[in-house]
Every structure is written in C-alpha cells, then in structure tokens.
Amino acid sequence: MSPSRRDFLHTSIATGGALGLGMFIRPSTYFGKIPRAQKPLRILILGGTGFIGPHQVRYAVSRGHTVTLFNRGRTNPHLFPDLEKLRGDRDGDLEALKDREWDAVIDNSGYVPRIVRQSAQLLKDAVNQYLFVSSISAYASFGEVDMDETAPLATMDDPTLENIRRYYGPLKALCEQQVREAFPDRATIVRPGLIAGPGDRTDRFTYWPARIDRGGEVLAPGDPTDPVQLIDVRDVTGWMVRLLEQSDAGVYNAVGPEARLSIAEMLYGIRAVTNANVSFTWVDADFLAEQGLRPTVWTPPRGRTAGLGLVSRDRAMAKGLTYLSLAVTAKDTLDWHKSRTEEEQSRLNARLSSDRETEVLAAWHARAGA
Ligand SMILES: NC(=O)c1ccc[n+]([C@@H]2O[C@H](COP(=O)([O-])OP(=O)(O)OC[C@H]3O[C@@H](n4cnc5c(N)ncnc54)[C@H](OP(=O)(O)O)[C@@H]3O)[C@@H](O)[C@H]2O)c1
Numbered sequence: 001m002s003p004s005r006r007d008f009l010h011t012s013i014a015t016g017g018a019l020g021l022g023m024f025i026r027p028s029t030y031f032g033k034i035p036r037a038q039k040p041l042r043i044l045i046l047g048g049t050g051f052i053g054p055h056q057v058r059y060a061v062s063r064g065h066t067v068t069l070f071n072r073g074r075t076n077p078h079l080f081p082d083l084e085k086l087r088g089d090r091d092g093d094l095e096a097l098k099d100r101e102w103d104a105v106i107d108n109s110g111y112v113p114r115i116v117r118q119s120a121q122l123l124k125d126a127v128n129q130y131l132f133v134s135s136i137s138a139y140a141s142f143g144e145v146d147m148d149e150t151a152p153l154a155t156m157d158d159p160t161l162e163n164i165r166r167y168y169g170p171l172k173a174l175c176e177q178q179v180r181e182a183f184p185d186r187a188t189i190v191r192p193g194l195i196a197g198p199g200d201r202t203d204r205f206t207y208w209p210a211r212i213d214r215g216g217e218v219l220a221p222g223d224p225t226d227p228v229q230l231i232d233v234r235d236v237t238g239w240m241v242r243l244l245e246q247s248d249a250g251v252y253n254a255v256g257p258e259a260r261l262s263i264a265e266m267l268y269g270i271r272a273v274t275n276a277n278v279s280f281t282w283v284d285a286d287f288l289a290e291q292g293l294r295p296t297v298w299t300p301p302r303g304r305t306a307g308l309g310l311v312s313r314d315r316a317m318a319k320g321l322t323y324l325s326l327a328v329t330a331k332d333t334l335d336w337h338k339s340r341t342e343e344e345q346s347r348l349n350a351r352l353s354s355d356r357e358t359e360v361l362a363a364w365h366a367r368a369g370a
Pocket residue numbers: 046047048049050051052053054070071072073074075076088089090091107108109110133134135136191192193194195196
C-alpha cells in the first residue's frame with residue numbers, strides 16, 4: 001500500500017473529533033495517524049466548510065499545517081472551532097485578508113472571474129502558491145477519449161456574464177486565467193471530475209449506494225460496459241495539500257478511479273458493500289433520453305460526452321494522486337448517508353425519485369413485452 005493511501009486509512013478519530021468533524025468521520029476508514037509533512041505550511045482556504053473543504057482541512061491539520069479559513073460564516077459555521085476564521089465576502093469584502101501572509105492558498109469557492117481576480121490580485125504578493133479548484137467542465141467538449149490537460153477549454157461569447165449555473169464550465173476556464181495572470185509561475189490548477197464521498201450533498205454518487213441499499217429492482221443506465229469516473233473526496237483533497245507541500249505548479253485533471261471503471265462494475269461494486277437483495281435492469285440510452293431521464297454519474301458515451309468517462313488521470317498520478325478503493329468510497333458514503341436526518345435521506349437529490357424509477361421501469365418492460 002502506498003504511503004499516501006495508508007495516510008487516508010490511518011487518520012485519527014480523535015483528530016476528527018477535536019476539529020468538529022464528527023459528521024464526516026467514519027471509524028471504518030479513519031484510525032491511526034497521518035504522518036506529518038516535512039515542513040509545516042501556513043495555508044489559507046477560501047471557503048473550507050462545505051463539502052471538499054472539511055476534508056482538506058482535516059488532512060492539512062493532520063499533516064501539521066496551520067490552516068486559516070476565509071468565508072462568510074454561513075455554511076457550517078460550527079466546524080473547526082480551533083482554527084483561525086477570517087470573515088468576509090469574496091465579492092467585495094476581502095478586508096480580513098489584507099496585510100497577512102501565507103505560504104499557500106486553496107481557492108475552493110471561485111466561480112466568477114471578476115471575483116477570483118479580486119483575491120488573486122490581493123494575494124499575489126502575500127502567498128507563494130495559489131491552488132485554484134477548477135473542474136473538468138472547463139473543457140470545451142468531451143468528444144475525445146483520454147483527454148489530457150492540453151485539450152481546448154470552453155469559451156463564452158460574453159465573458160462578463162456571471163450566470164454560474166448556465167456557464168459553469170466557461171466561467172471556471174476564465175477564473176483559471178485570472179489566477180494564472182496573477183501567479184504566472186506559481187498557480188496550481190486542479191480540474192476534478194465528479195467528486196464522491198461522505199459529506200456530498202449533491203447526492204450524485206450517494207444516490208447509487210443509497211438506492212442499491214434499499215434493494216429491489218434497480219434501474220441501471222445505458223450499456224453495462226459504459227465507462228464512468230468519480231474521485232473520492234479524500235483522495236482529491238489530500239492530494240491538493242500534498243501539491244502545496246511540493247510547491248507544485250501546473251494544471252491537473254483530478255479524476256478516478258485508478259483503473260477504468262464501467263457502470264456495471266460500479267453498481268456491482270456498490271452492491272458488494274451492502275446486504276441488499278438487488279436486481280439490475282439495464283435501460284438503454286435512447287430510451288432514457290426519450291423519457292427525459294438523466295441518471296447521475298453515468299452519461300451516454302457518444303457525441304460530445306463520448307470521452308467523459310475516460311478523461312486522462314496520468315499527469316495527476318505521476319504527481320502522487322492515489323485512490324481509495326470503490327468499496328471504501330461506497331461504504332463510507334452509505335454510512336454517512338445513513339447518519340443524515342430522515343428528512344435529508346428522503347430528499348435524496350439525484351434526478352430520479354423512487355416513483356419515477358418505477359414508472360420508467362414499467363414503461364421499459366412494456367416496450368420489451370410489446
Ligand atoms: N463536487 C464536485 O463533484 C466537483 C467537481 C468538480 C469541481 N468541483 C469544485 O470543487 C469546489 C467545491 O467546493 P466546496 O463547496 O465543496 O468547497 P468548500 O470550501 O467546502 O465550501 C465552500 C465554501 O465557500 C464559502 N463561500 C461561499 N461563498 C462565499 C463568498 N461569497 N465569500 C466567502 N466565502 C464564501 C462557504 O462558506 P460561507 O457560505 O460561510 O461563506 C464555504 O466555506 C468548487 O470550486 C467546485 O466548482 C466540485
């Protein structure tokens with residue numbers, strides 16, 4: 001087992017408790033101790049209290065780094081009582097960041113270039129390295145397989161538009177540009193694909209362990225061999241911290257898992273960590289499109305999304321990105337999901353309600369029998 005993988009498996013429960021991270025810590029994977037980094041860093045995180053931030057914080061603190069959070073104090077303000085928290089708003093109120101210095105900053109919460117420019121310009125003489133969390137959505141298309149970091153980026157006709165929902169990808173590409181302008185040789189751009197794991201309230205991956213755990217006939221999308229990608233939040237966040245430790249500037253896709261994964265392997269792998277009695281009914285891409293159904297994680301591997309499940313992870317792996325197994329991700333995500341309130345669990349937010357699934361399966365069977 002590689003040292004960094006062992007790091008993740010051997011985190012101390014006590015550390016998690018002290019950091020107010022109880023809701024993210026699962027004893028099945030977190031015990032033991034993360035080795036300290038050779039040199040402690042002062043790390044500023046723009047954000048830190050949503051989904052990926054708490055995992056970054058926990059890892060960074062365990063490595064011996066000093067972490068400061070900058071946010072508005074709205075999202076999970078109870079987290080991290082022992083850390084320095086600077087209050088402000090990325091859009092126009094960066095007062096708390098002035099006249100301070102850090103070794104590195106991680107920008108988790110940048111979506112609009114005008115706003116990212118504010119922090120990048122303010123911090124360019126105050127930090128050595130700026131790690132911007134972008135997205136693979138920054139690419140223009142996924143028409144090719146094994147797309148690497150040199151693939152063309154998305155553009156928009158009017159770069160002053162700030163509709164994040166509509167222009168998420170092109171805006172991320174423009175944000176990257178702002179960071180590179182302020183930190184020409186000291187920018188680290190990480191472009192994650194779908195991030196999964198404990199704490200993910202988008203439920204895109206969580207839907208599958210939760211659904212399979214419920215048992216019965218499960219709608220399985222597309223062809224069993226269709227490729228899918230996802231990365232465990234603990235893999236990507238720990239690696240980001242290690243990129244800072246290595247002062248590594250560059251652009252990286254952050255997708256997983258290590259080996260190619262088909263949708264069937266993903267679903268069967270998840271089933272293996274439950275006791276559920278499940279059968280999968282494979283419903284093809286055309287029928288799903290007719291029904292207007294877009295299940296999460298899976299996308300039809302054709303046209304502009306032909307390569308979406310096959311984005312290259314080679315450069316990141318060469319720089320130390322390692323992967324937990326699907327079984328660990330699935331089990332921990334399911335355990336976390338079960339620790340949510342009943343109301344949250346019942347609102348599983350993944351574009352496919354139980355009623356809708358039943359309806360589409362009935363229509364599919366009717367078509368097959370017709
Ligand atoms: N999830 C995925 O599958 C996925 C895939 C690819 C890329 N990504 C990228 O990964 C990042 C995910 O971030 P996350 O939300 O999990 O990060 P996070 O750092 O855990 O949470 C977001 C933080 O930003 C703060 N924040 C939001 N608006 C702010 C503002 N105007 N001023 C100051 N602070 C503000 C929030 O606190 P307050 O609300 O208290 O201010 C919160 O602490 C995003 O950049 C996303 O594009 C995600």
